[in-house]
Structure formats: C-alpha cells, structure tokens
Amino acid sequence: MSKKIRCGVLGLGRLGYWHAENLSQRVKGAELVAVVDPLEGRAEQVAQELGVPKWSRNPNDVFENPDIDAVAIVTPTSTHAEMIKKAAANGKHIFVEKPITQTLQEADEVIEAIRNNHVFCQVGFMRRFDPAYVEAKKRIEAGDIGKPIYFKGITRDGNTPPPEFIKHSGGLYLDFSIHDYDTARFFLGAEVTSVTALGSVVHNQYVAEFNDVDQALTYLTFDSGAAADVEASRNAAYGYDIRAEIIGTEGSIQIGSLQHHDIKILTKKGCTHDIIPDFPSQFLDAYLLEMASFIECLRNNQKPLVDEYDGKIALNISVAATQSYQKGTTIQLEAIHS
Amino acid sequence: MSKKIRCGVLGLGRLGYWHAENLSQRVKGAELVAVVDPLEGRAEQVAQELGVPKWSRNPNDVFENPDIDAVAIVTPTSTHAEMIKKAAANGKHIFVEKPITQTLQEADEVIEAIRNNHVFCQVGFMRRFDPAYVEAKKRIEAGDIGKPIYFKGITRDGNTPPPEFIKHSGGLYLDFSIHDYDTARFFLGAEVTSVTALGSVVHNQYVAEFNDVDQALTYLTFDSGAAADVEASRNAAYGYDIRAEIIGTEGSIQIGSLQHHDIKILTKKGCTHDIIPDFPSQFLDAYLLEMASFIECLRNNQKPLVDEYDGKIALNISVAATQSYQKGTTIQLEAIHS
Amino acid sequence: MSKKIRCGVLGLGRLGYWHAENLSQRVKGAELVAVVDPLEGRAEQVAQELGVPKWSRNPNDVFENPDIDAVAIVTPTSTHAEMIKKAAANGKHIFVEKPITQTLQEADEVIEAIRNNHVFCQVGFMRRFDPAYVEAKKRIEAGDIGKPIYFKGITRDGNTPPPEFIKHSGGLYLDFSIHDYDTARFFLGAEVTSVTALGSVVHNQYVAEFNDVDQALTYLTFDSGAAADVEASRNAAYGYDIRAEIIGTEGSIQIGSLQHHDIKILTKKGCTHDIIPDFPSQFLDAYLLEMASFIECLRNNQKPLVDEYDGKIALNISVAATQSYQKGTTIQLEAIHS
Amino acid sequence: MSKKIRCGVLGLGRLGYWHAENLSQRVKGAELVAVVDPLEGRAEQVAQELGVPKWSRNPNDVFENPDIDAVAIVTPTSTHAEMIKKAAANGKHIFVEKPITQTLQEADEVIEAIRNNHVFCQVGFMRRFDPAYVEAKKRIEAGDIGKPIYFKGITRDGNTPPPEFIKHSGGLYLDFSIHDYDTARFFLGAEVTSVTALGSVVHNQYVAEFNDVDQALTYLTFDSGAAADVEASRNAAYGYDIRAEIIGTEGSIQIGSLQHHDIKILTKKGCTHDIIPDFPSQFLDAYLLEMASFIECLRNNQKPLVDEYDGKIALNISVAATQSYQKGTTIQLEAIHS
Incomplete structure (x- = not known):
C-alpha cells in the first residue's frame, strides 16, 4: 500500500x-x-x-x-x-x-x-463522506433509531444561476435532488420502487422557459416499505440550506444546522448567527474526504464506496422524477442489478 | 363591552x-x-x-x-x-x-x-392563535421575508391511537394535515388551486385496514403562484413534532423547536434536551388564546378570526387530498367564496 | 382541603x-x-x-x-x-x-x-417554581449529573433603571444576585461558607454615585466542598438574560435559552430569533406557580417550599457580598440554623 | 514572496x-x-x-x-x-x-x-486564529456590539490528566486560563490593570497535593474601564467546553456551541447532539491556521499577529493570578510596554 x-x-x-x-x-x-x-x-x-x-x-x-x-x-x-x-x-x-x-x-x-x-469507478456523491452523514449512518447501523422508515431531504440554494446554466442543468430533479435520492438510498438501505415528482415555478419565472421548476418535491417509495420526500428549491434567499432527516421506528436523526461561524450576535434586534452562504462552505471537507476515500480504496485495491451502479441508480431516479413531473403521473421503477 | x-x-x-x-x-x-x-x-x-x-x-x-x-x-x-x-x-x-x-x-x-x-362561528384552528404563529404572521405582514412563495408543514405524533380511533378519524389528511392546510392559507394569504396527496404505510400496518396511511405528503398549489408541501406522520417515536416554514422572496421563517423544558443535560453521552411529548404540551396556550379571542370578538360584536368559511375550505382541501391519494391523481379545486 | x-x-x-x-x-x-x-x-x-x-x-x-x-x-x-x-x-x-x-x-x-x-411564611424566590428550574432540580435529585460541585449563575438586564431606583435598590448583589445565591443553595443542596464579591462600573457611570456597580461577580464556597460563581449585570443591551449551570461529577445542566418566540427568521443577514426582553416575559409563569404553591401548602397545612430561613440566608449572603466588595476581602459565613 | x-x-x-x-x-x-x-x-x-x-x-x-x-x-x-x-x-x-x-x-x-x-516570534495562542474568534473580532471592530465592556471566558476539560502532569502544569491559571487572558485582551483591545483569582478543589482531590485547584475563577479589570471573568475547570465530565462572551454597549457576542457532529438524535429520551470531546476536536483547524499565518507573515517580512510581548503579558497575568489565589488578595499590574 x-x-x-x-x-x-x-x-x-x-x-x-x-x-x-x-x-x-x-x-x-x-x-x-x-x-x-x-x-x-x-x-x-x-x-x-x-x-x-x-x-x-x-x-x-x-x-x-x-x-x-x-x-x-x-x-x-x-x-x-x-x-x-x-x-x-x-x-x-x-x-x-x-x-x-x-x-x-x-x-x-x-x-x-x-x-x-x-x-474502479467512484461517482461524486460527496455527501456520503461528510462527517455528519457518516456519523448519521453509523448511528442508524448501531440501531439508535430502530429501522429507518422515512427520509426527508431538503436541498435549497439561494444563489440563482443564469439562464444559460439552467438550460444545461438537466432540470432541478437532476441538478439538485439527485443528491437527496442517493442519500435516501444510503440511509434507508433500500431501493426506490416508485417516483412521483411535483413542482412549480414560484419565484424565478425565467426557469419556465426551459420547462424547469424552481421549487420541486419528489415522493419516493422503497422496496423495504419505507418512503421519502425530497424538496429542491432555488429560492433560499437566505443562503445554502441542506437538511436530511431519517425517521426510524425508535427515533429520528436530523442533519444540517445551517449555522456558519460558531458565534452568535445578540442585540436589541435578537440573537443572530450567520448562515452557510453557498455549497463550498458546506461541503469543502466532504469533497476532500470523498477524494481521500477514493485514493485509499485504490491503494487497497478495493471497490470505491459509491460506484457506477450508485451513479446509474441515482440517474434513473432523476430521469423518472423529471418524467413524472412532466406527465403528472407516478413512475414505477424496476430494480437495477449490479 | x-x-x-x-x-x-x-x-x-x-x-x-x-x-x-x-x-x-x-x-x-x-x-x-x-x-x-x-x-x-x-x-x-x-x-x-x-x-x-x-x-x-x-x-x-x-x-x-x-x-x-x-x-x-x-x-x-x-x-x-x-x-x-x-x-x-x-x-x-x-x-x-x-x-x-x-x-x-x-x-x-x-x-x-x-x-x-x-x-358568529369560529372553527378550532388553534395554531393561528399560538404566539409563535401570530409572531410569524406579523413578520410576514411586515415584509420581513418578502412575498411568501412556499409553505412547508410537518405534523407528527408518536402517540399512536388505537384502531377504533383510526376508524373514525377520517384519515390522516383530515385528522392531521387539515391544520397545516389551514396554516398554509393563513401564512400564504392565498387559496389552494390543486391538491396532490401521496402516502404510505411505513410502520403501523394496522392503519391499512381502514385504507389509511401512517405517513402522508400533500402538495398544494395556490392562486398566488405559491406552493406548499405538508407532511403528516404517526411515526414520531420521539414525541410530538409540529413545524412550519414559510419561504419568502427575501427570507424564510421557521416555527417549532420541539424543545420542552428550557434545560439541557450534558453528559458523556452528549447534550440532551427533552422533546414536547404530546399536543397538550405544545398547544395548551393556543387553546386558551383561541377561546379568549372568540369571547373578545363576541364582546365586540366582531366576526371571529377563523370562521365557518375557513372551516369549509380546510375541509374541502382535506377531502380533495383524501381523494387524490385514493385515485392517484391531482385534484383541481374551485374557489369557495364567502 | x-x-x-x-x-x-x-x-x-x-x-x-x-x-x-x-x-x-x-x-x-x-x-x-x-x-x-x-x-x-x-x-x-x-x-x-x-x-x-x-x-x-x-x-x-x-x-x-x-x-x-x-x-x-x-x-x-x-x-x-x-x-x-x-x-x-x-x-x-x-x-x-x-x-x-x-x-x-x-x-x-x-x-x-x-x-x-x-x-407560615414564603419568600418570593420564584425561580424555584419555574418549570425549567423544577425539572433541573428533579434531574439532579435523580442523579443524572452525579454530585453537584459547581454552580454558575448569570442575571443580566438591559432595562437600565433610573438613579432613584438604584439609590433604593440595596446594590446589585442584593437586587440581582440574591436570586442566584438562593438558586445556588437550591441546586447544590449546601450552605455557603465564604463569599468573595468583585465588581466594576463598566458602562453606567451614574451607579457609581451610589457606591454601586453595574457589573458584579461573586464567588461562593459551600460546606459540601462545592463552589459557585454568580454574575450580575445591568449591561445586557440585548434583553433579559438569566442563565444557570450546575456542574456535577457526571455531567452538567444548563438552564436558560434566551429565546422568546419559537420562531426563527432567516435572511441574507443570518438566522435570528428574538430575545426575552424583560423579566415579566421570562418569569410570569413562575410568579403564578409560586403563588399556586403557596396556596396549596396553606390548604394542606404544610410549610411553604421557600421559607423565612431561606429568606434570611439569602439576605445574609447578599449582605456579605456587599461587604466583601466594599472591603476587598473574602467574608466567612457562619451557619444559620433554622 | x-x-x-x-x-x-x-x-x-x-x-x-x-x-x-x-x-x-x-x-x-x-x-x-x-x-x-x-x-x-x-x-x-x-x-x-x-x-x-x-x-x-x-x-x-x-x-x-x-x-x-x-x-x-x-x-x-x-x-x-x-x-x-x-x-x-x-x-x-x-x-x-x-x-x-x-x-x-x-x-x-x-x-x-x-x-x-x-x-520574529509568534506565541501559540491559537484561539486568535480560530474562524469563530476571527469572525467575532471582525464583528467587534465593525461596531456590531458597540464598545466592548465585559469578557466572560470558560475553559473546561473533562479529560483529567495524571498527577505527574498537574505537578508540571504550572497550575490551572497558567495551564488553562492563560488562553482566556489572552483572548480577553484580544477582544477588549485593552490591558489588564488588576487580577483577582479564586479557586477550589471541588472534585479532583489529588490536585490539592500540588497546591493547585480544579475549579478556578479570575476577575480582571482593564485600563479601558472594562472587566472580565474567566472560569477554568477540570470537571467537565461531559467533554471539552470552551466558551467566550463579549458584552458590548450595544449587544453581545457568544462563541462556542459545544456541538461536535452536525446531527441530532431524537428518541423518547430527548433530542441529543454529541459534544466536542477534547481539544484536538475543537482546535485542529486553529492550529493549522496559526501556523499558516506565521509562515505568511514571514514570507511577507511582517511581524506575526501574536508576538513575544503578547506572550509575556499573558504570562504576567497568569503569574499574578496564581499569586492572587495563593495570597487571597487582588494583584495590581503595571503596564508592559513593547
């Protein structure tokens, strides 16, 4: 090694x-x-x-x-x-x-x-390497919340991209929610069986030109009997807001505090902490950790922790979500075997 | 008076x-x-x-x-x-x-x-009288978050009722989410134009006997262009969990901290606060305040703040949600005029 | 009864x-x-x-x-x-x-x-009846933090009183810290053996006219071997700030969150909650609960939970603190027997 | 460069x-x-x-x-x-x-x-380079809390060292509180004029053999009129607990949340987050950032941000605190000129 x-x-x-x-x-x-x-x-x-x-x-x-x-x-x-x-x-x-x-x-x-x-191939779902997500996964595996039965994910960004970016983004389900789809699989330890996607343009009218939405909601069911909902939004004027919640039969885990610096300012206007402004502030460590894991796997001749099948499965859910939104129906998914 | x-x-x-x-x-x-x-x-x-x-x-x-x-x-x-x-x-x-x-x-x-x-008639949507909701409404009206464009509501209870209760509950959309439907209207200041309801039995299998779910999700669109999602769950093993979030064009408001007593215990196991265990702990004040408001309105010969039309509209959304879940389709709503 | x-x-x-x-x-x-x-x-x-x-x-x-x-x-x-x-x-x-x-x-x-x-006589140390303090006491008695060995109290108020009030206030140790002295005894279950008081005028110069301070610190030792520090301040420009912390051999308890309404506002400027502005907002419930307890004790022909000896002991500590500050020395206290 | x-x-x-x-x-x-x-x-x-x-x-x-x-x-x-x-x-x-x-x-x-x-010489007061402290300093300099008038510092560690370590530690004021003395100067922008130190052995009796305490409190006054209190403790059974608070004439800043991983576990027992267990978990980044700053200063031929005079001044306060504790009196400090 x-x-x-x-x-x-x-x-x-x-x-x-x-x-x-x-x-x-x-x-x-x-x-x-x-x-x-x-x-x-x-x-x-x-x-x-x-x-x-x-x-x-x-x-x-x-x-x-x-x-x-x-x-x-x-x-x-x-x-x-x-x-x-x-x-x-x-x-x-x-x-x-x-x-x-x-x-x-x-x-x-x-x-x-x-x-x-x-x-070997690793796909860049860096959230799986974020220390909070790793800890949450450990706690689930330790049985701290019983059997996981529901996942709730939020991905919101207030840094609105230009129209040219939206045009090539693949749509909000593929651009944002794909991370939550992967995270849901990661935490629930189960595969998606159906996808229902809903969405609206509630603020950024220009995304409508590309048949895209700025506020999306996906409902997923899993072969374990679990379910999930995943919100994506381009409307977080206040910053970058990534949250995940896993409900288990014995308890629940919440990830994501939004707080940036570990200080609070108290004035007559109230008690204020700053908010994580953008995705580098949230996930720089995770990008490092995913790459360190990739290299470590290669040095040990081991399969990476998130591989090409995880990549395809998340893509499959994203494509189904986009279709579901466009057609207004629920899409059933067949199992992808690695 | x-x-x-x-x-x-x-x-x-x-x-x-x-x-x-x-x-x-x-x-x-x-x-x-x-x-x-x-x-x-x-x-x-x-x-x-x-x-x-x-x-x-x-x-x-x-x-x-x-x-x-x-x-x-x-x-x-x-x-x-x-x-x-x-x-x-x-x-x-x-x-x-x-x-x-x-x-x-x-x-x-x-x-x-x-x-x-x-x-005069007042319907018991007590959340509107809870001090946190009242303050949030004030802040919205003061323009603190710009124009409200999205509402996110959660109603979770871990105190699972007996089958006999479920049988007469009207289903989770009517029993739980009706509060969030009303709250969404209250905060968004708009009327629902479509309802899509999804749901699963993820844990309490016995609710399936009554064609009910123990985990529900509703997506609402509004005549103002806003949208909303509303989760209801009977699976909060950890307590009673009511949250609301209103995204505006300039910011967002979050309601609901879950904390019961204002103390934290720090031990080797971590820092712990207790969680609101049930709805009386959460809303006893709100029940008093709604009644005080009702009496005050009567003494001033004024219409109550939540009236029979609000009652009918929330019922209408709940009925549509139940239908939507059963049929697997989105239900369009017509305006109800008072 | x-x-x-x-x-x-x-x-x-x-x-x-x-x-x-x-x-x-x-x-x-x-x-x-x-x-x-x-x-x-x-x-x-x-x-x-x-x-x-x-x-x-x-x-x-x-x-x-x-x-x-x-x-x-x-x-x-x-x-x-x-x-x-x-x-x-x-x-x-x-x-x-x-x-x-x-x-x-x-x-x-x-x-x-x-x-x-x-x-029977009850003295108005209402903090003992505040639900957070009652819960903390229960936790200590249940052994959740082991043996209590240190108490840390803060009483800060930003609502600066007029000179006339300061003149008759008895000084900051008697006016503010007396509550913390009583609370320290309550939580530590021990009696004070020595008092060292320090203080400064750091902002409100006019209190100096009355030989008073606007920022006070008291160090207490107890017959159990425990110790305590108690801060009092008239300089909380941000509101009314009451905190207590009890360190035990196995853990610690913190009381006091400062949060007023249970809502958070998120904007580009950060995430803000309002702060308890004054003592009524903090302790109105405690005032009701102490009186309810007083009446309940009388109806049951029982001694009140905070009696005249508690009143005298807290006064004794306050007087000693004031002397300690004035003389610049530590004051030893003799036990007061009820 | x-x-x-x-x-x-x-x-x-x-x-x-x-x-x-x-x-x-x-x-x-x-x-x-x-x-x-x-x-x-x-x-x-x-x-x-x-x-x-x-x-x-x-x-x-x-x-x-x-x-x-x-x-x-x-x-x-x-x-x-x-x-x-x-x-x-x-x-x-x-x-x-x-x-x-x-x-x-x-x-x-x-x-x-x-x-x-x-x-050039830089002394290892790494807290000054911690992002939270840097941000707090920025906010103070921006006038967000008015003029700083009081500093409150806590340094607690539950990882009790062996007697041999205590023997050579220099005592709790020098070993722990020296960091807070430096931080107080950093935030208040002023020099200490008097030191009063108090302390007790409240739990770890073996430190008494070395005339040391396991719970220390220091009161400082400053030439700006400000004051400070600094607690040090070896009794944080729950982890590593570093907090700082700066009261200004217009508001206050709090540093230090104690939370380790950004997740919360919710069960019937309550809502729990883990606590920073030891000083590496708290300050690893700060150690990197202080060294990066040292190198950067050298490359630019600039004086480091914390120099030998800062080192001597903090030592001077620590020595005075130790004397004050031993003699039971307040020690006046003369200005150290660089």
Missing part, C-alpha cells in the same frame, strides 16, 4: 480546481501529475500554481500516459460517457462527478466499459 | 374539558354556565369541579336556555352539523372544533344556518 | 398587581378579598378591575380583618419587617417578596414573630 | 507532531526540512512518515543548519527560554507554544534576544 496513486484531473472549473488542489496537497497517497482543461492557458496556470508537472488542453494526453493510474473527470456532463469510456479503455481508474452520464443508455455503456476493463 | 359572554360547553372529553376549564377560570369576559356530556355523571362531575351552575346530558338544555350566548361544540365530528344548526337556530354563537363538519354538504348547510340566524 | 384561602395583597405596583391578578383569577383554592395600596385610588381601581370586594389605603384593614387567612406583602423592602410582624401578630400567613427584610436584625425579628405566632 | 520558508520542529509530542504535519503537508509556502526529538527513534519515525529529509535528537542540528529559516518550539516549557535564545542567536524566526517561558525574567531575556537578533 505504499505506492502513491498518480492522478490526472480533467476539467478545471471551480470543482475541478478543488479536486486538483486536494489531490496535489491534501490527500495522502495521491500524486497529481497532470491537469487538463480545454481553455487556453488554464491548465498551465493551475499546474504552476499547484506544482503539477504536466498540463494539457487535450484529455488524450492523460489517457495515453502510462504513468497515470487514475483520472478525476470534472468535465461537462455531456462529455462524461466519452471520458469514462476512454479512461476505462486505457486502464485508468475513474472518479467522475455526478451525474455519471447524461442518459441511462450512456450509463449502461460506461458500466460495461468499466466492467470489461477491470477498473 | 362590559357584558360577560355566557357559555355552554358541549362534549367533555379531554379537549372539551380544557375549553370548559378555560371558559370558567381563565378567559376574561366569559362565564361558563352549563356543561353537557352524554356520559352518565360526567357533566355533573366537571360542573362541580369547575363551579359551573348547570349540567346536563342533553345538549338541548343548552340550546333552549335563553341565558346562554355561545356554545363550544366539542362533540364527535359526526354530530357537528346537527349541533351547529341547532345552536344557530337558537341564536347561539358557535365555537366548533375542527373539522367543521364531516361532509362538504353539511358544511354548506351549517354555513347557511349561520348566515340565516346572524350568529 | 376544600376551604379556599382568603387573601389580601399589600402593595399594587407591577409585581403586586400580578400577584393580585393571579390570586383573583388563576390560583385554584385562593380567593382575593382585599387589596391595599397607599396611592390614592389605586386599590379601588385594581379592586374593580379584578372584582375584589374590599380595598383600602391602610394595611391594617387587612391585618385586622378576621376573614383574611393570608397576605402577600409586595410593599417597599423598608416596610417588610413591620408588615410581616403585624401580619404574624394577627395570625395571617405570609407571602413576602424578596428580600425578606432590609437588615439581618429585622430578619431575626420577623423569624421570631413568625415562630411565635405559628404562621 | 515566492520563497518557501524552511522550517524545523523541535519536540514531537502530540502538539509537535501536528505542527510538523501541518508544516509538511498543509501550509502553503512552508517546507519542513528537519524534526527533532530527544526520544530515541521518535524523530526518525516522524521524518519518514512525513517525508522530512533531516532528523535528529539534538536541537543544535537545527539551530546550526544555515538552510533553516524558522523553528517551531514545542518542547517542555522549562526549556523554552534556552531554545528561543539559541534560535534567535542563530537568526531563526520562532514559533513557540504557550507559555512563552516559565518565568517573567526568562520572558524578558528572550524578548531581548529576539530584539537583538532581529528575528
């Missing part, structure tokens, strides 16, 4: 940069040897900043580099399938941001490529 | 007893002159305990008593319509527990009776 | 009015038959408002009335000794606001009068 | 190891080139683990190494003076754990050595 995992990062947007930074400086057992971004000069700039020896505008420079063990794919979703297939074909292990691919057919193709090339 | 309102209470179950106790001891301007309960000896016992001069097993003794100004109807829902109509016919003002009646047709009949007899 | 306790209230300032209101309307088993206040017209006004049959400007009208069982003395502290002695001489049971008297010698005199006349 | 600061760490106990780990892996602009520990094999083990090129059992190997720019002194307090003087004499910048030295005379000597050799 002493060998370092040599990595390349593909895509150097905000999230890609964090992954590069973590791999180059904070993840034990990792070595960042190459960064790639199509934007003129971006890869070179990041490489120099982080002390990365190689940079390129062409992903093939990474895929074809025999010294690279693993790639982190942080490119636009539309390119995920192609990137994963090339990585697999070149024997690289894969970390890919959610969603795994844009379509279910692509998901099947990448799953086959991964299997055929005997590489 | 110096005249006292002379009252009779019909039905002396737990809730009826509280109303009697409040009217006899704590509500300024009220005088409790008669209590009625069909159970042998119950009315006499309560009358002696509270110092009420008259008691009876027959409601007509109250309706026909010319010295009585107002009645509080806390009898089984199936009798509400008959009680209200008799009260109205005898010129008594009416406080009636929710739901106003069992059916919408009955609701129309009592509305007509109330109008024809020029009496 | 069916007999009602017939009461008179002496002194109808803010606190006296509450006691009168509670005795006339909310305390089972009590009957308010007379109110007294030296201010022209005040007693009559209150009597009419609350429906009290007798009123007077002369306390003797109450002491000499053979139909009165008990008096609540809410007059200026300087008159307490005289009032208590007259009440005792006339066989009236006594509720007296804190401090029991102005001097320790007076305290000894009233204790003798109470003993000789076989009447 | 592109040059890396080449560092050596002296002393590889728990805290020394963290500093070494941070300097080798997480602090931008730092390079850890040597580690030293007198324990056979310890330095080599750490060097190999962290990839540090040089290791030794002799600090002189670091002092005499011309390639080293700065040292972190994490050796026993009794050696601080010698280490600092040697480091200064060899032109090394200095990071030293608190307290700066064991005696005030030593403090004066090292201050002279630092000045004469034109090196």
